[in-house]
Amino acid sequence: MSLQITTAELEIMKVLWKTPGLGASDVAEALQNKQDWSIRTVKTLLSRLADKGALSFEQDGRRYLYSPAVEERAYQTKSAGQLVDRLFGGRAAPLVAQLADARGLSDDDIEELEALLGRLKQ
DSSP states (O other), rough: OOOOOOHHHHHHHHHHHHSSSSSSHHHHHHOOOTTOHHHHOOOOOOOHHHHHEEEEEEEEETEEEEEEOOOOOHHHHHHHHHHHHHHHHHHHHHHHHHHHHOOOOOHHHHHHHHHHHHHHHH
16 A cells, blocks of 8 residues: 555545545534635545545435545554655664654653563563
């Protein structure tokens, strides 16, 4: 899967991962507090995502209902791998170090990383 989703398209995908089977107006409504997009913009983004194979759709009377054709976790995994490959030569440790330096790590973050490292060592 080499699906390239833009930042704007990702906002649409987040809505549909949370609630699949929405029409364009439903997606626009879900985004109204976050994005100032017209219904036309939302429809354009939905169309692009469908063309890329990221969304499937079915006709419901005069409207289309959209659902993700790719699972959120699968997309995250693939995108994270591509980022690590492109920026850090495939090594995860420099990525984690960069994030820790740039944004800091909460106690919960550190706990999660320690648990992950423990699982990976087994």
